[in-house]
Amino acid sequence: MSDSGNTAGPIACWERNQKHLLMHAALSLLVGVTFGSIPFGHIAGRIRGIDIRRHGSGNIGFTNVQRTIGWACAVPVLVLDVAKGLVPTAVAHGFSLLPAMVGIGAILGHVFCPWLGFNGGKGVATAIGVAAFLCPRSLIAALGAFVLVLAITGYISASSLTLAVVLPLLTAMFYRGNLALLLFAVVVALVIIVRHTANIRRLAAGTESRLGLWLKLFKRA
Numbered sequence: 001m002s003d004s005g006n007t008a009g010p011i012a013c014w015e016r017n018q019k020h021l022l023m024h025a026a027l028s029l030l031v032g033v034t035f036g037s038i039p040f041g042h043i044a045g046r047i048r049g050i051d052i053r054r055h056g057s058g059n060i061g062f063t064n065v066q067r068t069i070g071w072a073c074a075v076p077v078l079v080l081d082v083a084k085g086l087v088p089t090a091v092a093h094g095f096s097l098l099p100a101m102v103g104i105g106a107i108l109g110h111v112f113c114p115w116l117g118f119n120g121g122k123g124v125a126t127a128i129g130v131a132a133f134l135c136p137r138s139l140i141a142a143l144g145a146f147v148l149v150l151a152i153t154g155y156i157s158a159s160s161l162t163l164a165v166v167l168p169l170l171t172a173m174f175y176r177g178n179l180a181l182l183l184f185a186v187v188v189a190l191v192i193i194v195r196h197t198a199n200i201r202r203l204a205a206g207t208e209s210r211l212g213l214w215l216k217l218f219k220r221a
Contacts, residue, residue, distance in 0.1 A: 028098040032105020035088040036126055037113045040080040041065045044073040061121035063156045078125055081110065085129025100184050103130030111191055122195040124160045127188045135181050138170035154210035157199035164192035
């Protein structure tokens, strides 16, 4: 009887802690989704009198906004998409939330935007914002690879895919033993790669569009 009583207490305490952790993680994820689901690209299009989803690639992210309504709208959209990943992740601790779960939620909220039929952007800018807080060293190196591929090819999609592939590798190298950060980087990579499936097909077929600025700089058609 005494042995049973002695073990029941710690087990019950462990179960309560597990339930608390799950609820904490779910709340953090929900907060992240709420921030990430703000569709700044769609809002920019509406301000200009169009539905950005019906133009170009149909995506609400920076690249399609730039091609459809220009840099004046695309740059603020890029900044805000990065910010909606960075800001909630950075302040999560202050509200007793889990930063990594808030960050993942922000990315998922952007990609699967509930206000747009669960079809949002591709998650790159928001993921950059989250990674800027969680794993800045690996992000800086990954952005270097991004810029290099963009300078060589002119393809935003190829640069984004490069960033997705190298981010987990760099995170494993710079943050050895941190399984939570590695898991975050792997999730980011998988989401970005899956969202770029159509781009991968166009890259393979040679029909993918290059960044307009790159074409002007290198004077290519």
